[in-house]
Amino acid sequence: MGTSDEKKNGVSSQDEAQGKSSRRSFLKAAVTVGAGAVAGAPAVASAMDFDIEAFFQKNFRELSDDELSALLVRLERDYTEKYDKQVDVKATGPMDGVLFGYGLDISRCTGCRECVYACMEENNQSRDPDMQWIRVLEFERDAVTRGINLEDGNPYYEHETVPAEDKVYIPISCQHCEDSPCSKVCPTGATWQEPDGIVVIDYDWCIGCRYCMAACPYGARHFNWLEPNLPAEDVNPDMHVIGNKPRKRGVVEKCTFCIQRTREGRYPACLEACPVGARKFGNLLDPDSEIRYVMKHKRTFVLKSELGTKPKFFYFYG
């Protein structure tokens, strides 16, 4: 796989030898810096179940190759132990010449929410309380003909069967804006846009101020108001460090276009789960991609275009 970002290219947990040695030196450095003055601090720290290494972890974008490898090894070890199953944590980088875009056919969507549940399973969201990255709004068909006003939408619909009579459904998740207001306002630089257009969050760097949630026009960002509940049997062991890695309490999370899948050439989970084929995904820079076909032949539009966020999530009437 080619990449524009040499640093992150193909770094995986398989770099064991290098990872282990650098991990040890990093641990040493962290202990020295963090608790140097206090004799026996590591003992105190371990007694309090406080992970110095995790606490002083740097911003993802400032990690060196060695530090990133060490991080992946540590995360794999911790998760494998915690969930009692072999977990693979990777940091697959972006591909050269790829800019991801998403298409959603409003005429086909039936509001079944299969995408919502597939997303939860794929991305290790909290169960009960449920964390959902996709919100499906139900509209009266009449209302939508006069233009989409999100205040008319109802996310809490419950029917025996869908689609309900005279209803239209619009699923909304992160629109991966080109001019993303969320990353602009983030005070710590914990969220940013990757070269392939995916807006990601460094869950270990986010302080949970929720300014991004105020700035997001699409309600795409969700906060962990309490400890996420992810039963071991529900864990998806195929993890990306800035993707579906389990989150902690007090941080913000959202859709990553299934970065752990799409950077390996696979479709997002929501697309695969959609029973009616309403979801399209592909490389906006490739003239022969599905998404480009949609943009060329269908009447596409983006939500809240007046805000100038330039979403890469296109809705269309197929």
Add this chain to the structure above:
Amino acid sequence: MKYAKLFIHFFHFVRGSLRVVTRGDAAYFSWMALLGVIIAIGAYAYGNQMMNGLVTTNMRDQVSWGFYIGNFAFLVGIAAAAVVLVVPAYVYDWGPIRDVVLIGELLSVAAIIMCMLFVTVDVGRPEFLWHLMPIVGTPNFPHSLLTWDILVLNIYFLINWFVVTHILFMAFTGRHYNTKLVLPIIFLSIPFAIGIHTVTAFLFMSVPSRAFWHTAILAPRFIAGAFCSGPALILLIFMVLRRVGKMPISSVAIQKVGELLAYAMAANLFLVGSEAFIDFYAETQHSIHAQFQWFGIHGQASIAVFTWTALVLNILAFFIFIMPVLRTNQVILAVGCVFSFCGVFIEKGMGLLLPGLTPDALGEVYSYLPSSNEVMVGAGIWAVGALLFTLMVKVAQAITTGELREEGSSA
């Protein structure tokens, strides 16, 4: 050697201050005990929040900022309002007010500490706040307005803290403060006072996703509101200090501040009216927030009750301040100050924040009111501010009245 001597003087200053704050009458200790109890309750509530997460608040994804950030925005205004007193005192060299400027600056020091506490309790992971700092962290400066806000608040805090410490310390050692040093810093504090509140307003104005905040009138509204609430609080404090303290505070100064409040409230009401006009004359999709603010939507009207309460309080306060016959009566003036303070607190704490987030970005109406745990944490922070302020005023009072002086110093 010079510094060693300075250090000894400063040590005496600190020791003397400690002696002053540990002595007092029954009323003083009752007041401190009351604050102590409220702080303990707040600490307990915050402990609960730390144990269980921000789920102990009533904030949710739909309304992701609430009581804490509302208080933060309001208190930035209180901190900024010290400038109202600084301007006439130093720029026009108007004597009666200069005596009380110190109180205003002490108030802004306490208010900024409260601001920082409110931000700290609001974040999900306060132990990682160092991610914001230069060198050890990666502050998203200059893009994020929050980094600007932290910067200007810290500078403003240092300015005020330095000025009051310098003036009191010099008085303690029997000398007049260094005018060449203090005046430029005080002049600097004027743009910074306006700056902290402007940047705080920009924090909200800079997000176009919330139509209610995305208006150029928000910064002027913040400033106008600050000039209503801050001086009102300062006046109330003066009235209390005149009774329980020995600080000379002239009635002329109090009347002047009262008159100033009338103009500030007039501007505040004018801006509120302008805002309401555009939303109700030509209703657009974006007017939904103003509808929520003034009348409620889908039967959720708890915020509307607050909005109207604030409006009534502010109008009453305006008439009290503008009419000399009412203003000159101490009791009525005090009532006006309470109205003005509470009116702006509701209007800015709840009225500017919540309608911005309701309905949410996807049109959902989640009617937020703070949880009891949130209110307890907030009360605890207010008590911390009141405690710090009381301690500082007690020391300032002892020094300005000459009760506390370094032994062997002149005067």
